[in-house]
Amino acid sequence: MLEERTRWAMQIHDGLTQSVTSAVLELQTLRARIATDPEGAVEALAQVEREIRDDLRRIRELLFEMTKEDPPPAEPALAALVRDLGVRWHFPVTVEVDGDLESTNEAVLEAVYAIVSESLANAAKHSGAPAAHVRVTAEEAEVRVEIQDRGSGIAVVNDEDPHFGVGIMRTRAEALGGSLQVESTPGRGTTVVAVLPVGRAGG
Secondary structure, eight states, X not given: XXXXXXXXXHHIIIIIHHHHHHHHHHHHHHHHXXXXXXXXXXXXXXXXXXXXXXXXXXXXXXHHHHXXXXXXXXXXXXXXXHHHHHHHHTOOEEEEEESOGGGBOHHHHHHHHHHHHHHHHHIIIXXXXXXXXXXXXXXXXXXXXXXXXXXOOOSOOOTTOTTTTHHHHHHHHHHTTOXXXXXXXXXXXXXXXXXXXXXXXXX
């Protein structure tokens, strides 16, 4: 029961919460845009409406899955999150999960989901890549998270750049005694690698 509650909470926190926040920020920017670019503002409003309707559809699906009597699907929560993010950003993403990630403790799971979410948002918005790949390997002592795209890349990775959120991801990893590295080469893409020490759920 606790594992399932954690799974739903993560999907809501890292999926729906992020998308609703994004919609609010978009609406705020439209206040000024209405006066300078009314046609563009109308188009942007239509996009926000579509995104909110998608969120409503996902909320209904979550409510149905939480209340139905049949057991939930065996798909790892991370795979479901990655799929939802790909739909959200209109960005093809593939995912591999090796090992028993679901038995990892809640703090590590939350960090994994947050790092994957932030990295995919960055790739979708800034990389120009046609797709991205996520690989998570859960071992006895650590969880290794790798997010890779083949986009435009950047020459210098700056933790202080708010557009990429690298500092936030690194802080999450280091708070758990882990590490985060970002490797990027102009024209060859970007790879984010986080290594987090494992604490087993209930341990």
